[in-house]
Amino acid sequence: MQGNDKLERLKEIDREYRLLSHTAAILHWDQETYMPEAAVLNRADQLSLLSGLMHDRITQPEIGETLTAIGVSLDADPTPRIPDTFQGIERAFLRELARQYRRNSKIPRRVVTELAKQTAIGQRVWAEARKAADFSKFSGQLSIILALVRDVSSCLGYEDHPYDPLLDEFEPWMKTADVEEVFSGLRQGLKQLLDKIRGSRKKVDTDFLNRKYGIDKQRTFGIKVLESLGYDFTRGRLDESAHPFTTTLGSSDVRITTRYDSRYFPTAIFGTIHECGHGLYELGFGKAVQGTLLADGASLGIHESQSRLMENLIGRSYPFWSHYYPQLKALFPESLGDVDLRRFYEGINHVSPSFIRVEADEVTYNLHILLRFGLEKQLIGEDLAVNDLPAAWNAQMKELLGLEPRNDTQGVLQDIHWSGGMVGYFPTYSLGNLYAAQFFNTLIRDIPDWRNQIGRGRFQTILNWLRENIHKHARIYSARELCARVTGEPLNPRYLLDYLAEKFGEIYGF
DSSP states (O other), X not given: OOHHHHHHHHHHHHHHHHHHHHXXXXXXXXXXXXXXXGGHHXXXXXXXXXXXXXXXXXXXXXXXXXXXXXXXXXXXXXXXXOOTTOOHHHHHHHHHHHHHHHHHHTSOXXXXXXXXXXXXXXXXXXXXXXXXXXXXXXXXXXXXXXXXXXXXXXXXXXXXXXXXXXHHHHSXXXXXXXXXHHHHHHHHHHHHHXXXXXXXXXXXXXXXXXXXXXXXXXXXXXXXXXXXHTOOTTSOOEEEOSSOOEXXXXXXXXXXXXXXXTTOTHHHHHHXXXXXXXXXXXXXXXXXXXXXXXXXXXXXXXXXXXXXXXXXXXXXXXXXXXXXXHHHHHHOHHHHTTOOHHHHHHHHTOOOOXXXXXXXXXXXXXXXXXXXXXXXXXXXXXXXXXXXHHHHHHHHHHXXXXXXXXXXXXXXXXXXXXXXXXXXXXXXXXXXXXXXXXXXXXXXXXXXXXXXXXXXXXXXXXXXXXXXXXGGGTTSSOHHHHHHHHHSSSOOTHHHHHHHHHHHHHHHTO
């Protein structure tokens, strides 16, 4: 088999793996949206079988033999060495395939299939425990999942901390120590800003956010916003789930979900705009990478940057609501009749420590992530027992945010991630906020009249910029390379802190 033939064979194997992964994604999407409650064990068996087939496909010896035959060094650490004869997309493809093959080959098939089965069960058990506000109903299943996740970490190996290989799954080539360094400066800056806001004489009114907002009208408004932002309903759809998410079932099938609260308007609209950011990223991948393992975010931090940029830097901006607020007010005249634009803008941006991460304001949001990051490290390092997790959560909540959850739903049971075995995922949310602010700083430099465009409900120029600079590249570049390519420098927390200080200094008058 000649060199080009070998490369084409690798692409064929990868394509089959992608099709299997999209099939599994359909089952996950159905489980979170429409699947009957009693079907969970059937679904667990189905996902376990598919996970085994996917693992077989991506760890078959032919991949390693073919990579070696064309000169790819699988022993190079941490990044596989690629011959100089390969450039551009082909080089990136081989880098990611070698990384994927090497990583998955270290994990036994039985661990992969058992983890798929137990997390499918775990997500249903978590939902039931969350509904009952009773962690004890979930603790046993969580112990099973964490034991399997620790097995994964041990199989992959690590030098410094067992959390490292888990983080690496979501944020490639980043270590726990790197995250801790970034977060240390972020934590100090956020607490200083929060102290300034608490000390401000300005009081922001939020009472109107808890008035009655009919769900049907919320849905209508959300769809209109999605269409304006550029979300293509011929290639996606909007549904409801307990925890909003985006899933890719193919290059022309990227679905998003949200959740509604008739007594708290921000829940649905900002959840919808957030998931729209994820969806636009996936729908914007270049044709050259579609259907391959490169059709993915450079990292989850980069992926999250696109959702947070849409949700916060655009969706919570004054220009955005100067365009959309009259339309919203017309939909809900009884709830918003006495609320002017300025009052509404300040209300949706008010800063106040709260229990629920997904509804946290921009200043306190990252403190929620610091809490989860610290607890995850302790759980994986076996420095914290599962049964002690609620008490540890509540203690950290009080230290970081000054709050004590009234029940487990407000506290340790609010997120779906641990039930899905996604340990190492949480830090990417804060990394996403950091990347978003840095990218946006470059975007507004390149598009000087961005305020005017948003204020007129025109988003095409901004979307084109994102597609050209970020979306189309998908996973061709690493997160570090992409950040430097777009902004001219490595990830720098200062951009987020400066953005927050300017925005909330204006709102709170300091």
